[in-house]
Amino acid sequence: MSTSAMHVAKTGLDAQQMRIQVISNNLANVNTTGFKRDRANFESLLYQVWRPAGAQTSEATEASTGSAIGTGVRLVSTEKMYTQGTLQMTGNALDLAVDGQGFFQVLLPDGSMGYTRNGTFSQNAEGLLTTASGYFVQPEIQIPADALSVTVSADGIVSVVQPGQVEPAEIGQLTLANFANPRGLQPVGETFVVETAASGPPVVGEPLADGAGKLVQGALEASNVNVVQELVAMIEAQRAYEVNSRSISASDEMMRYLSNKL
Incomplete structure (x- = not known):
């Protein structure tokens, strides 16, 4: 299970790194005439379904919720935002x-x-x-x-x-x-x-x-890049990257504990 958590966290690291690259490109083109800022769009990966919602729990009852574990995130697209520049x-x-x-x-x-x-x-x-x-x-x-x-x-x-x-x-x-x-x-x-x-x-x-x-x-x-907006997005991406990195560290510590105790 810990190795699965590491894989999920790795997809989060990759996603945030791609987002940082998109933001960096926007900031690099802040003075490029006619440039339109890009936005990175993400989607969740496949879920591992252990028990579907509505599964039979007894002869007369059904599960009201299911059991599904996510496997991470991926970049689905980048799109230009065609708002008017100054x-x-x-x-x-x-x-x-x-x-x-x-x-x-x-x-x-x-x-x-x-x-x-x-x-x-x-x-x-x-x-x-x-x-x-x-x-x-x-x-x-x-x-x-x-x-x-x-x-x-x-x-x-x-x-x-x-x-x-x-x-x-x-x-x-x-x-x-x-x-x-x-x-x-x-x-x-x-x-x-x-x-x-x-x-x-x-x-x-x-x-x-x-x-x-x-x-x-x-x-x-002028470019429609808003520097303040991009810097805020960069801070968000940096914090998300750090959290995913900590998830990997936590999973590693759990595996180390098991290997030392078993």
């Missing part, structure tokens, strides 16, 4: 933030489509709108080399003013992608997530249409 004004014309639902679409180097809330954009030598890593924003927006100013409206219309012109000229339309289950998206690093069967296909549309958020030019969405 918008920080930068004044940079190519910095964009989504206020509300939706993701920017970016063509990744392997040809797949990535989705991000990080709107730290710039332009390459050809004037194409790119991420900081040089990946192309979709749909492609090409800014003329002689553009004096760039304006992005709340509904995604990109306009520029060129020499000799008074009225801005429209050069493209930015769109946002929404998902039926954004928590089903798979994070792949660089603040990108990709589509999965759980997320459903992307629903692409213009900002402010069909429930999509609006674009805010000259601003970036």
Whole structure:
């Protein structure tokens, strides 16, 4: 029985260690633009049922409760919490933030489509709108080399003013992608997530249409990590780790006592 208790406590140690890793990743990305905090979800392992509830205890009576012993815990999932981050004004014309639902679409180097809330954009030598890593924003927006100013409206219309012109000229339309289950998206690093069967296909549309958020030019969405909340969660995980460690020590002492006395 003591060895079983050790195994249960070990699963608790593993679970809390994973939780600490999730919390550490959140804290490490507290200043990452567009980052969404992760949450670790756990579930109990199988139970050893010695006597089921309702078992016959005599000819006319049944057990009102059963006897079941748990075998531990395991990590069942980690999920992104897509709450809105604070918008920080930068004044940079190519910095964009989504206020509300939706993701920017970016063509990744392997040809797949990535989705991000990080709107730290710039332009390459050809004037194409790119991420900081040089990946192309979709749909492609090409800014003329002689553009004096760039304006992005709340509904995604990109306009520029060129020499000799008074009225801005429209050069493209930015769109946002929404998902039926954004928590089903798979994070792949660089603040990108990709589509999965759980997320459903992307629903692409213009900002402010069909429930999509609006674009805010000259601003970036900060990480939604709450440092105080994460530190409290870290202390909880640390205390739970210590308690599970003590369970192992107690089981070991019990086994040592038996070996010395028998």
